[in-house]
Amino acid sequence: MATLIDGKRLAQLENDKTARRVAALRASGITPGLAVILVGDDPASQVYVRSKQRKARELGIYSVQTTLPATAQQAEVAAVIDAYNHDERIHAILVQSPLPAHLDEQALVAMIDPAKDVDGFHPLNVGKLYNHLPGHYPVACTPRGIITMLDTLNFEYAGARAVIVGRSILVGRPLQALLVNRNATVTMIGRRTKAAAALMKTADLLVVAAGQPQLVTAAMVKPGAVVIDVGINRLADGHLVGDVDFAAVEPLAQAITPVPGGVGPMTIASLMTQTVDLAEWSQTDA
Numbered sequence: 001m002a003t004l005i006d007g008k009r010l011a012q013l014e015n016d017k018t019a020r021r022v023a024a025l026r027a028s029g030i031t032p033g034l035a036v037i038l039v040g041d042d043p044a045s046q047v048y049v050r051s052k053q054r055k056a057r058e059l060g061i062y063s064v065q066t067t068l069p070a071t072a073q074q075a076e077v078a079a080v081i082d083a084y085n086h087d088e089r090i091h092a093i094l095v096q097s098p099l100p101a102h103l104d105e106q107a108l109v110a111m112i113d114p115a116k117d118v119d120g121f122h123p124l125n126v127g128k129l130y131n132h133l134p135g136h137y138p139v140a141c142t143p144r145g146i147i148t149m150l151d152t153l154n155f156e157y158a159g160a161r162a163v164i165v166g167r168s169i170l171v172g173r174p175l176q177a178l179l180v181n182r183n184a185t186v187t188m189i190g191r192r193t194k195a196a197a198a199l200m201k202t203a204d205l206l207v208v209a210a211g212q213p214q215l216v217t218a219a220m221v222k223p224g225a226v227v228i229d230v231g232i233n234r235l236a237d238g239h240l241v242g243d244v245d246f247a248a249v250e251p252l253a254q255a256i257t258p259v260p261g262g263v264g265p266m267t268i269a270s271l272m273t274q275t276v277d278l279a280e281w282s283q284t285d286a
């Protein structure tokens, strides 16, 4: 039987630490501030943004939100980013993804002050991560949360074979960099990959972020692998499932994340941690 990686519990532990750091910062006169920009009325995005705001306030973080209609133009969103860039109460800016298709998301992300880029999506921060540069910079929150979970397992990165299914800007690409930087050997799988199942079966660490329920079956998992399921799929009956056939894979894995209660809560915990990081760095790196 696999170790269940309890994301809810690990997130709780991390949030407790964050609350203590926020209290210490506030005692020294700095309240960490998070600004969330939501465009449109995608129901899943509204749920995520609401839980981010709730958690931030719980932890003592100053938290504000700008909501724009789905018809908002590029320049309107840009003006909101610019205002937060110059707002001294705000240390962390998040533009909820995905944006409506008529907006150029990458151009907007590039307008965020890199020192306030809590998602780590600004090209400057992406480049620093990719090149494994020293110093303080934010990294994508979902991959950061995955690393935290692997660290608690004392996962041995060096020499491990990692396979990542999904090459997104939010998850697959930044996680690839974080794992390469820890001396893992990383294979990226996309839709055009040949013999994907056989590649997955070589993985000591299998991370699945494809957005496809039941994509990974027991036949694709090496016995003893660590399996991280990033998928969040809402089925017709309202059930939330990941990308991994949990019931079939769990008996042969060394450790596995559940959905819900795995990567999702850790993503939010990482976001809170990184908001506080940015507030601290704004004092020391200025």
Ligand SMILES: Nc1nc(=O)c2c([nH]1)NC[C@@H]1CN(c3ccc(C(=O)N[C@@H](CCC(=O)O)C(=O)O)cc3)C=[N+]21
Pocket: 047, 048, 051, 094, 095, 096, 097, 098, 119, 141, 142, 232, 240, 259, 260, 261, 262, 263, 264, 265, 267, 268
């Ligand atoms: N700029 C930006 N940054 C993000 O970090 C970002 C984003 N855009 N867009 C969407 C994805 C997705 N994401 C999730 C966060 C928490 C849960 C989460 O807490 N999930 C719960 C279940 C929640 C539910 O019931 O739907 C769980 O897995 O247990 C899920 C998904 C952050 N994202």
